Amino acid sequence: MEKYGAGSIVVSDYDPSWPALFAQERVRIAQALGAFALAIEHVGSTAVPGLPSKPIIDLLVGVPSLEEAKERSIAPLEALGYIYMPDYASWLPGELFFRKGPPGPWTHHLHVTEPSHPRWEALVVFRDYLRAHPEAARAYADIKRGLAASSQDNIGAYRNGKTVFVQETTAKALAWHAAVRD
Template identity: 40%
Template sequence: MPPMKDSSNSTPRTDEELQEVTVGELKPHNASITLLEYDPRWPKLFDREAKRIRSVLGNKALQVEHVGSTSVPGLCAKPIIDILLVVTDSADETTYVPDLEKVGYTLRIREPDWFEHRVFKGPDTDINLHVFSKGTSEIDRMLRFRDWLRANNSDRDNYARVKRKLAQHEWRQVQHYADAKSSIVQEIMKRANAT
């Protein structure tokens, strides 16, 4: 699931806007999106990464969760494991970035204007490690969306249909594909939040 910006902070869309939050070079995708059927190995890949993250960060890793489409049995997904890492203060990079970099994680996204969100890529598994500060509302939203899709086959299947349709398009940036899913995510979140 893409992190979703609130209405007061629009999602970057231009290459220039995306480059502003990208650490290193922003490389265009210029292709459709590859979605795979659910793979039961995905939770095992998450477990391996979670163990590595916890071993290097210790009690600085307040919470490590498998999120995104690979965390929902039966849901098609890009074969990239999304991981949520909660730390005390994600803006205080000195407390966790060097430790993660020591074991091969690479900081790729820094969004100071959106919950101080950080994203790392993994050393040997294709992951997006999303880092947020304790108490950030996006944490609850990501977990609620995951849990709702795990429990609600109708919304899971509807989300999969939309993803498959959108994935067929050519996207200059993968983020544009994620942005295009915002409407269906918001629709599903309304139902999830109503319970």
């Protein structure tokens, strides 16, 4: 069982300061990585106004090459307090994953990937879909709160419990996004 940080999983009510916390961190990352960071997005539940979440800011950083990112990004991000989690590569192929904050609870998750990687679009359109569809965001909130209560400190169970909803909603989001573009 993979334990969660420093105790039980907590899904907090939406905090209106989350976008500002993202904006502050975005500036720091942009300064650290310079032009190598092609884009920096706020993703995950803290990026959806009104959505309850674990109070962890998820950042998605687009880079031109993941292989080059291993050489150019790890040290500058570690200097900002991020901890590179290489063991997550098996769970998150095609990206570099970092955590920031005391050793649990974490305050930030950082995903570094190429914008052409399918996960980039999936994370962004999932966020945009939840922003545009409050009923889907409410359903997700209910699932997250139920899982937090039943999973205790088992982050694997919490994460896996969201999988079906996330996959189904991402499929809807991709179709919605394609229709909006046309």
